[in-house]
Amino acid sequence: MSAAPLPAGFEGSPEAAAFIARVQAFLHDELAPLAATEGIDSAHAPDRALLRRVWRLSHERGFYGMTLPRTMGGAGFDLVDHVLIKEAIYASGSPFAPHVLGELSGPPRLGALVQAATPYHLAEVIGPVARAEKAICFAITEPEAGSDAAAVQTRATADGDGFVLDGVKRFISGAPFCDLAVVIACTDAARRETTAFFVERDRPGCRIEAGYKTMAGQSHTGNIVLESCRIPAANQIGERGRGLALALGRITVNRLLHTPAMLGLARLAFEDARAHALARRQFGQPIAGFQAVQHLLADMATDLAAARALMLATARRLAQGGDGRAEASMAKLFCSEAAFRIADRAVQVLGGEGIVQGSRVEFLFRLLRMYRVLTGTSEIQRNTIARELLAPAAAHTAAAEPQPA
Template structure:
């Protein structure tokens, strides 16, 4: 089974998918988006030889974004006044899980998660009318791509330690610094940059700015690949990059708060992607165990393989139950800060264990590059680091449990 193979319609049930528990609107949406991926994106993948690792060129991504928007998928995460669908967090998790469970290499682009509406929806409340016209609406219409640039060589888990500087000079800000490991930067048209505006090195003050890629002093360096072999990540180097004061987002000094304002929800919304990928690994393992024969029978007849599959399905069910429980808490107005960290921690660790066992089930086929399970193993290993490492999640959980005594 190669990297572009998509599970059959029956695969989710074979992989232990429980009865659907979302709204009727979410059920209908998932049916439409699965048909879109099957009937339109999968042929594109085959025609252009797209794999998980090779990715797609910008021109093809633009086509995917526009097609998705025409079907009403691309902007569902936006506020309702911008065309959003108004789905609950619970429904959103189910939708994302279903998209990633298709196994499409273009799954991340259906809702524009690397460079589209999910990157700007939370900024709409802060944006001025000018910023809405120049930045938010072009992204919402799939005309422009945007990335979120926080991480730096010395500011990862400690996001407030950014060294990129923004100094006001008259009616402009001059930006200098390097942003590292920025998802979507290789094909972005603009970036939301979090920079320090403090005049005292001992005082942290971060501010958010829209920065257009075509400005002098804005350079994207994208000559490296991640563990998973993808090239959708790069560095942004700002060298005396001048932007107008009108590009400042919200208030000066409120940049990190703005960037992390929806961190609890956003942290949870990474979980359905992990679990969708994990379901692909489980589906492929089940298919291989049924198809592969040794000693005169399918390897799925051996108890050792059966136990691997049983453990995979059990961990997937447990992770999924935790994710949806946290989603329901958030929909009910609960804080769920620790709960979202628990979900991100457990889902990322469980998804990787599922991929690891899938490699074991596939044996030699599971360790050959080009195998979808081999890719999932590498990709899901990354999720234990991305969007807050497992250790950071444990720190958050512990602080919430211990309260003020450790703060």
């Protein structure tokens, strides 16, 4: 793996370009040899101890806390720079790509919680997570609460000077290697009231059930089982009843921030397909000379360009203070669908090589298929887009109707 040059006409700031150059050198010079030595690739995931080494290295090099506020050591990049940096990290092909910025376990998981943190939270949770000393995950999803996040059944019952939690959180990214979790629990079932809490992994009554893998062969997810798990009142985050509001406080931005990962991975699939088409010979010529293959490559390049343009346009809108709820859902919908189409066509270009496990495009096909489900399914994105599109019309219709005297 070699550090790829920045494309001509780089859309971000000079500071972001310099940051990308440094992070590419880190990926190439330090993480690539580490992955080779430890045997880490798409089929062999790093264990918790190795991930801690990666997080600490990234923190020492100034990458891990990039997304934090400047007051906490963050880089202060706007959203356009952020998506470009993340795209470049994933386009490197490094198996450690999700861990350089701590996306499954570090500062990006804190999100809007920083604004509701108490001095105790800053000292015991936020600070250690920012310094790569502790790993954190975000636990909302349950067996009966997925798209309907307000339907959580995990209960938090006030008891003396704390709370007792009971329930199961399912498919939680980063759970296998977390030190603590942000748990959204029901504090009033009748009102569907939810509250957020920090729950330490080593508390009695808390256990992690991991070991299962996603269709991409990764083991980044697990279940968090809470059985009469007692936590102090100080572990409550923000006001009671504001759990989902805190969890969803950055949902528009977070939806957008998944798109550069998809597009970085899709670029890998496209580049592998193009290289194979130029190298593979049939009937006396490279298969890139056949119109059928040319059309596949043309469609892949067009999908990639269109998805990337939508991602950047949405990032600019949000960076300028625009609402962008519909646009962020459009970006997540289109980029996830387009990235999977690119991977699907890459498999087609590689033919037999593309369907063998161990082939990178075969892995990317499985991984990019997951993004159509993760972080809000395509159907949920369409619901959001439609609601945003129809809301002004509905309001206009209501205002035009005669009102009762």
